[in-house]
Amino acid sequence: MKGILYGVSIGPGDPELITLKAVNIIQSCDIIAVPAANEDTSTALHIVRKVLPEIDSKKIIQLFMPMTRDKKQMEEYHQKAANIIKGYLDQANNVAMLTLGDATIYSTYLYVHRLIKExxxxxxxxxGVPSFCASAARLGIGLVEGAEPLHILPASYEGIEQGLALGGTKVLMKIGKSIDRIKRILKHNGQDENAMLIQKCGMEGEQTLCSLDQADENTSYFSVIIVKE
Structure with a gap:
């Protein structure tokens, strides 16, 4: 009998936003897999430890997942991670792979999920709780009402101009070093005055900027901009 892989969403950063279901799955699994940009870093594991310090008594495997746009390199990292997980599943171990936010939204987990499922x-x-929902709650605003549409845009990729031209509320994710370009586009569109930025929502160093003029090249990758009509 083979084990089961669980993609466990742990929310945007506030440990109290980890769901009870996520806690139960983590506690029940034999192996905890955590994506890490380097050997010493796992933001997801750090967050879960605050709720489940006993997680360190489990077998924890780190999956090297550096941020890169090189498609071939990304596929190699994903395949390697999938192969490692398969090794544990073949030994009838259930594996919980932790992922920030929600696993269905711009998540590294999805790539591994598909390979394992195939x-x-x-x-x-x-x-889990998506970062943009937590950000809107922190800002005290609604994302959409009535018939308003909601658009989720990967801000660091090409094509953001078309997305910003759509009606309704726009949520810009994956910002980081693209902040200056994003600010120029929003200002050109006259949308900058209706934009609010929150970075590291629920994490240490959380900051809310009601004016994008305050944002600079040090803006965290874990940032969300909400543009209201």
């Missing part, structure tokens, strides 16, 4: 293994996704 290999004939059982997989489950545990939903």
């Amino acid at each position: 290999g004939g293994y059982e997989t489950h996704i545990i939903p």
Whole structure:
């Protein structure tokens, strides 16, 4: 009998936003897999430890997942991670792979999930609180009302101009070093005055900027801009 892979969403950073279901799955699994940009870093694991310090008594495997736009390199990292997980699943171990926010939204987990599922293994996704929902709550605003549409845009990629031209509320994610370009586009569109930025929502160093003029090249990758009509 093979083990099961769970993609466990842990929310945007506030440990209190980790769902009870996520806690139960983590506690029940034999192996905890955590994506890390380097050998010493795992933001997701750091957050979970605040709720479940006993997680360190489990077998924890780090999956090297550096940020890169090189498609071939990304595929290699994802395949390597999937192969490592398969090794544990083949030994009938259930594996919980932690992921920030929600696993279905711009998540590294999804790539591994597909590879594992294609290999004939059982997989489950545990939903979590998306960063933009937590950000809107922190700002005290609604994202959409009535018939208003909501658009989620990966701000550091090409094509953001078309997305910003759509009606309704726009949520810009994956910002980081693209902040200056984003500010120029929003200002050109006359949308900058209706934009609010919150970085590291629920994490140490959280900051809310009601004016994008305050944002600079040091803006965190874990930032969300909400543009209201």
